[in-house]
Amino acid sequence: MEVAGVPRLHPSALVTVAYLKARLDEGSDHLGIFMPLLLDVIARRGDSYFLASEVQQDLVSVYSLVMPQSTIDTLLKRATRKRYLKREFGRYIKSQFPPIPNIEEKTHEIQAAQQKLAQAFVEHASKRGITVDNEGALALLIGFLEDEQIALLLDSPVADKNEPKHTTRERATIAEFFQYIVKDDPVLRAVLRPILEGLVLYHAAFLPNLTEGERRFRNLHVYFDSALVRQAIGYEGKVLQTIVRETMAVLTEAGARCLVFDKTVEEIRRILEYFEGHIGTSHGRLTMRVTNMARHLVTSGYSVSDLREMEAFLEENIRNEGFRIAQTPRRVAEYTADEKSLQKRLSDPKAPDGASPRVMHDVDCLAAILTLRRARTTNLIENCAFIFASSSLPVIRNGTVWYEQDERGIGISPIVHIRALLNLAWLKKPKLCGDLKENELLAVCAAALSPSPDTWQRFLRHLENMEKTNKITSDETALVLVSRMSDKLLKEAELSEAGDADATTLEDVVDRVKSSYTHEFESQLAAERLKTVSERARADAAEHEAADREQRRENVITRRANAIIHPVALGIQWALVALLFVAGIVFILDRKYHLTIVGVITLLSVVAFVILELRGHLRAVAEWRSEFETRLVRAICDWMRAT
Numbered sequence: 001m002e003v004a005g006v007p008r009l010h011p012s013a014l015v016t017v018a019y020l021k022a023r024l025d026e027g028s029d030h031l032g033i034f035m036p037l038l039l040d041v042i043a044r045r046g047d048s049y050f051l052a053s054e055v056q057q058d059l060v061s062v063y064s065l066v067m068p069q070s071t072i073d074t075l076l077k078r079a080t081r082k083r084y085l086k087r088e089f090g091r092y093i094k095s096q097f098p099p100i101p102n103i104e105e106k107t108h109e110i111q112a113a114q115q116k117l118a119q120a121f122v123e124h125a126s127k128r129g130i131t132v133d134n135e136g137a138l139a140l141l142i143g144f145l146e147d148e149q150i151a152l153l154l155d156s157p158v159a160d161k162n163e164p165k166h167t168t169r170e171r172a173t174i175a176e177f178f179q180y181i182v183k184d185d186p187v188l189r190a191v192l193r194p195i196l197e198g199l200v201l202y203h204a205a206f207l208p209n210l211t212e213g214e215r216r217f218r219n220l221h222v223y224f225d226s227a228l229v230r231q232a233i234g235y236e237g238k239v240l241q242t243i244v245r246e247t248m249a250v251l252t253e254a255g256a257r258c259l260v261f262d263k264t265v266e267e268i269r270r271i272l273e274y275f276e277g278h279i280g281t282s283h284g285r286l287t288m289r290v291t292n293m294a295r296h297l298v299t300s301g302y303s304v305s306d307l308r309e310m311e312a313f314l315e316e317n318i319r320n321e322g323f324r325i326a327q328t329p330r331r332v333a334e335y336t337a338d339e340k341s342l343q344k345r346l347s348d349p350k351a352p353d354g355a356s357p358r359v360m361h362d363v364d365c366l367a368a369i370l371t372l373r374r375a376r377t378t379n380l381i382e383n384c385a386f387i388f389a390s391s392s393l394p395v396i397r398n399g400t401v402w403y404e405q406d407e408r409g410i411g412i413s414p415i416v417h418i419r420a421l422l423n424l425a426w427l428k429k430p431k432l433c434g435d436l437k438e439n440e441l442l443a444v445c446a447a448a449l450s451p452s453p454d455t456w457q458r459f460l461r462h463l464e465n466m467e468k469t470n471k472i473t474s475d476e477t478a479l480v481l482v483s484r485m486s487d488k489l490l491k492e493a494e495l496s497e498a499g500d501a502d503a504t505t506l507e508d509v510v511d512r513v514k515s516s517y518t519h520e521f522e523s524q525l526a527a528e529r530l531k532t533v534s535e536r537a538r539a540d541a542a543e544h545e546a547a548d549r550e551q552r553r554e555n556v557i558t559r560r561a562n563a564i565i566h567p568v569a570l571g572i573q574w575a576l577v578a579l580l581f582v583a584g585i586v587f588i589l590d591r592k593y594h595l596t597i598v599g600v601i602t603l604l605s606v607v608a609f610v611i612l613e614l615r616g617h618l619r620a621v622a623e624w625r626s627e628f629e630t631r632l633v634r635a636i637c638d639w640m641r642a643t
Contacts, residue, residue, distance in 0.1 A: 009146065009202070010064040011138035017198035018110045019103070024197075030204050030427060031074060036101050037063055038075050039084065043100050049091045052076055071205045113191045114138065120188060121177050128173045128495075140166065144174045145199060145441070169495050175448035178441055189438065196437040200423050216255035216428060217382050221372070223259050223365065224323065225390035226267045227292075228418055233317045235310075236292045237300075239443050246436045247422050248322055254425040260323045261368060265315060267361045272311045280304040282474035285481060286464040290453045298481050305538040312546035328364060329371045336367040341406045345398040366399050369414035370407075377411035381424060384412040391418050451490035459490060462506040476514065483513045554637075561636040569629035576621045584610040 009017065016037065023033035041058035042050070056072050059065045076092060079085045086095045118134040121141060125132055132140065144166060166174070182188045224232070231240040232248070248258050275297055278284030288294045297307075310317075318325060331339075346359045365388050372386040381387065390396055399415040419440070426436065451459070463480065466472045472480070480486055489509040588606055 009142055009199075011135055011142055013064040014114055014138055014142055014195055015107045015111045016063045016065050017202050018114070018191075018194040019107055019198075020201045021194035021198040022106065022110075024201060030201065031071075031078070033201060034067070034071070034075055034205065035079070036103055037065065038072075038079065039098065040100055040103050042085075042094065043097070049088075049093050051091055065202075068206050110194075114195075117141070117182075117188055117191045120181060120185075121174075124177045124181055125173055128169065128176075130170065130173055140170060140174060141177075142195075144171065145196065171448050172491065172495055175445035179445040179449060183442060192441075193438060196441060200426065200437070203423070204427055217251075217425070218255065219385060220256040220382065221259055221386045222251060222256050222421065223261055223326070223369065223386070223388050224264070224418075225365070225388065225392065225395075226264045226271070226361070227391055228389065229260055229264060229318060229323065230268060230271075230293055232321045232323070235296065237296045239439070239446060240292075243436075243439050243443055245321070246439065247418065250422060250425045250429060250436065252322070254428045256425065258323050259326045260318060261328045261365055262325055263328045263361055263364050263368075265318065265325060267357065269311060269314060270357060272307055272314070275302075276304055276307040276311070279307065282467060282477050283464070286460045286467075286477070290457050290460075295450075295456065299483075299487075301478075303538075305542055309538075309542040309546075312542060328368050331367055332371050335370045335373070335375055336407070338402075338406050339363050339367055342366060342399065342402040345402050345406075346395060362395055362399070366403075366414050370409075373414070377409070379411050381412055381416070381421070386414075387412070387421070388415045389418040389421055390415060393417070449491055450487055451494060455490055455494055459486070459506055459509070463510070466507070466510065472510065472514075480510055480513050485513050489513065557637050557640045558633070561633045561640065565629055565632045565636060569625050569632070572628075573621055573625040577618060580614055580617050580621070584614050 019037075020033045023036065024030070028035070037059060038055065041055060041062050044062065045054075045058065052069065052072050055076070056067060056069060059067055059072075076085065076087075080087055080092070082098075083096045084094070084098055085092045087093075115134055118137040118141075121137040122132060122134060125137065125140075147166070178192075182192055227236075228244055230236055232244040234241045251258060271293070275288065275294065278288045279297060279302060285298055288298070315325060343359055343363050346362055347356070369386050369388050373384070376385065378384050388399075396415050396417050400413040403409040403413045403415075422436075450456075463472070463477050467474060467477055486509060489512060493505045493509065588603075588610055
């Protein structure tokens with residue numbers, strides 16, 4: 001049977017998944033980790049002859065592991081080359097069969113450890129009103145991990161999409177378990193890690209070119225979307241910054257280069273300007289678009305001066321994270337034929353103007369990738385040379401559909417999910433960044449434990465109404481927004497029996513947050529006022545410092561350009577002066593003069609004329625040299641600034 005996509009794992013397959021990770025640690029390659037399982041199910045067979053499809057069924061019945069037919073065929077061919085098997089008339093027969101490792105003993109140890117993980121979740125779930133046994137606990141955990149696991153290839157989605165998802169309560173309970181219990185328990189973390197990494201290895205079995213997974217990327221240029229760049233420079237919190245940094249380290253180690261289009265830098269600058277215009281006032285903070293960056297800036301207490309400083313050092317901060325800022329190539333119609341259809345696919349149909357800066361940025365970046373590829377196609381990411389990495393599923397989905405249907409493109413799409421690319425890179429260097437998969441999971445859990453965008457938006461509107469009716473002051477609003485307790489209480493409201501955060505509940509959240517400050521409340525209000533008073537001074541200082549730095553850089557560039565051009569221009573000027581003097585002398589000597597009064601007067605007149613002419617010409621040469629030197633210095637300065 002040919003399996004479509006990556007089927008959901010049965011809870012009992014968790015043991016097998018962890019075993020695969022152990023095999024990789026022992027030194028087996030990505031295909032070889034499955035070989036002991038294959039040989040074991042063959043050894044269990046009572047008949048002598050068997051088909052590949054029968055082995056595939058045996059893996060399901062013995063290990064609850066569904067594997068694609070192509071991987072089974074490759075494993076059987078490898079076993080045949082090693083003379084473990086013979087092939088006769090399309091069927092296989094045992095030959096010089098090797099001794100089978102004691103898989104049962106190893107998996108029994110893994111299973112015992114996983115039962116401890118399951119029991120710990122059972123105890124935690126009971127506190128949230130969820131009754132489940134150990135098998136049900138493992139089913140919930142594996143379902144959560146698979147729902148959050150991005151497929152290694154975007155054209156290999158998880159099967160059984162019609163299965164019911166976890167309830168909000170179940171999802172939050174699982175996230176709490178990983179975030180607050182497993183994270184701080186080294187024993188449970190040791191059980192979780194091989195499961196997380198084993199899932200990636202299992203998904204790798206469904207790659208069309210599994211054996212290519214060990215190859216390094218060959219001169220692959222990965223251009224990061226603005227959301228990923230903002231995360232890398234800390235605009236969305238430390239957790240996401242750590243993940244993107246580790247992602248870049250794995251990609252670089254696997255042979256990829258991390259870049260940012262200059263258009264992406266300009267988009268981030270526009271976003272900072274938007275927040276700069278909103279974050280300085282209570283009304284602005286309450287009416288900002290609800291995004292991860294907005295919530296981080298508000299809850300972390302960023303001010304207008306902070307944002308101005310971030311904007312002043314934007315390029316420097318991006319480069320410090322290891323990115324190279326690259327110029328977006330000019331559009332070439334030969335390589336991108338229908339960008340308007342991409343714009344239409346990416347635009348929000350409810351928006352009055354579909355050509356928003358964000359949409360046009362994505363259109364320009366995808367068109368740039370195709371321009372850089374220059375019509376070269378490949379079925380391997382390792383060889384595609386240029387790709388755009390994003391974390392936005394709608395953009396990735398619409399960009400891929402546009403490439404395949406509208407552009408009639410073949411091979412690797414110009415856009416890929418960053419986690420899909422990361423998984424491919426991790427397969428090449430699985431021992432690099434050992435905490436990477438755990439950090440990814442913790443970021444997912446943090447998002448699951450945050451109130452939904454709808455609840456947060458409702459909370460912002462409620463705060464605005466309370467401020468308008470003078471129930472709270474703008475300073476109190478600022479303190480409520482930056483309190484981590486607000487997130488926790490809002491999430492508890494979502495998980496309550498009513499499942500809805502009404503006005504009474506939201507007002508209760510505000511009162512509980514205010515009361516939590518007790519004696520600290522007044523001091524924090526004073527600090528907030530002091531911060532507001534000093535904000536302008538900090539902003540002016542930051543602007544002055546940035547201006548001074550830019551001026552110093554400009555002075556250095558100008559001095560270097562002058563040092564190069566001035567001697568050249570001066571040499572040209574003196575060469576022209578010499579030519580003019582030679583011409584004047586030749587002009588004087590080229591005429592015949594008589595030794596008479598008239599002849600002498602004529603000679604003196606010619607000499608005077610030549611001197612006056614030379615004076616005018618010398619002034620013109622000096623002016624030309626100055627203008628020439630100025631233009632050339634300006635051109636050299638522009639070139640130095642660009643590089």
